[in-house]
Amino acid sequence: MTNYDLSEDQRELAGLVRSFAAEVVAPVSYEADRTKTLPMDVVSQMGDLGLFGLPFPEDVGGQGGDYVALGLAIEAIARVDQSLAITLEAGVSLGAMPVFRFGSDEQRAEYLPDLLAGRALAGFGLTEPEAGSDAGATRTSARLDGDEWVIDGAKQFITNSGTSITRFVTVTAVTGDGSGGPREISTIIVPNGTPGFTVGPPYDKVGWHASDTHPLTFDGVRVPASHLLGERGRGFANFLHILDEGRIAIAALSTGAAEGCLEAAVDYAQSRIVFGERLGTRQSIQFTLARMQQRVHVARLAWLHAARLRDAGRPFKTEAAIAKLTASDAAMDNARDATQIFGGNGFMNEYPVARHFRDSKILEVGEGTTEVQLLVIARALGVV
Missing domain, CATH: 1.20.140.10 (Butyryl-CoA Dehydrogenase, subunit A, domain 3)
Incomplete structure (x- = not known):
């Protein structure tokens, strides 16, 4: 990693995580893959190293790094175990980043400290049985009933959605017909354990065996209107x-x-x-x-x-x-x-x-x- 114009701090980070991957991740990778079990103790140690907070500013609990730093950490772990690498990638890019980018001050204060410390994980509910690459075909819907969103639909292939420390999923849902234009799609935070929100059994996958991946269903799920993440209609x-x-x-x-x-x-x-x-x-x-x-x-x-x-x-x-x-x-x-x-x-x-x-x-x-x-x-x- 000496020929890529990395700073001294970046080279030090890459070396640190490579050592962690060799000494902590690699020895458990085969058994984790064989048993299809995400090693939560290793995830916790990744949190202790500050990896989940790398690209976030210090004033929200992050490490004050950037996306180069995050990429170096993910790359180092993926050398020996892709399941743990995708756990980190999804925990940052799909779990914490939407809250940081689009969340209110209250949402940031409530969720980011634990997400950036690796004490909690979050999923991003986008893909559906008929809406993968064509995400605009989303069928999951959310309607306002008083001061609550009522959500119905299903998502599939959602990473980090069913671990012991998963706190919520952010769901894309149709919140309006667009009045003759494109359908209005918004994103809404749904805490794990909310009535009507079911995390299905883990998938029997070809690979990424130790990564946590589940289908999700929403049957009349009610969450406060304040759980809207970002501006209504800007979800897509x-x-x-x-x-x-x-x-x-x-x-x-x-x-x-x-x-x-x-x-x-x-x-x-x-x-x-x-x-x-x-x-x-x-x-x-x-x-x-x-x-x-x-x-x-x-x-x-x-x-x-x-x-x-x-x-x-x-x-x-x-x-x-x-x-x-x-x-x-x-x-x-x-x-x-x-x-x-x-x-x-x-x-x-x-x-x-x-x-x-x-x-x-x-x-x-x-x-x-x-x-x-x-x-x-x-x-x-x-x-x-």
Whole structure:
């Protein structure tokens, strides 16, 4: 990490989290994946390190860092465990950031201290059975009844929605028909445990086994009108901004996964003896490893560039899409190549490359599919 114009503080942070990942996260990753259990003690230690508060100012309980700092932390953890990396990414980008960006002073004071300290988590209820990439097709509805919102509908694939420390989910819901124009979509905070709000059983997923992911249903759920997050009718626009930032964080996660595969493959190629020679002496393996390194380097440059634009207050939507597209491709390609280098061992879940192979596919889908990123980039070119 010495060739990316990082500050001394940023290099120190990256080194700190890499050490934490190696010493605390890696030893529990296989068992957490096997048992499909999020290790809450590790999440607590991540909170103690201040990771959940990295990109937030100190006056709201954050660490006073930025999105580069957050990306460095996520990347370092993703090298050894994507489930814990996505727990951090979603806890910040989808849990705390909407409250920080759009919440009232009262909402910030109530929720941010625990979220930024890692004492609480929150989910973001966006995706529905028929509203994924087409989020404008949201069917969950919310109507005002006196001084309460009444919410009905369902959400799916919601991260951090059912842990022992999950405090609420922020839900996108149709709050008006738009009077002949686009439907009005707003975001509303729904505390866990609210009557009518049901967190379904965890999914049986291909990967990210230790990450907490559930379907949600809302049946006549009533919350105070003051639980509206941000301006009424701005929920869709606000969610798009949140996703732009989240794509930078997912790109950092993908870069970490790609690097984890590279490091494992290099170690294996140097130690594995085949036909009396180290595997790494074969030029085909050398070229494969070189391609893997190329992908890591380009992916890191892409997400760092997007994060620096974001931190400087400059437009970054297209660059975030490019970073997410580039890095998710790198993660999937490196996972495939690393698994091939490992041969039969790469098919065994005890090896990290096998878990990366299963985990990395969702990086091409979550927080905007590959096709959505291509559409964003094409629009910036003026061809859509």
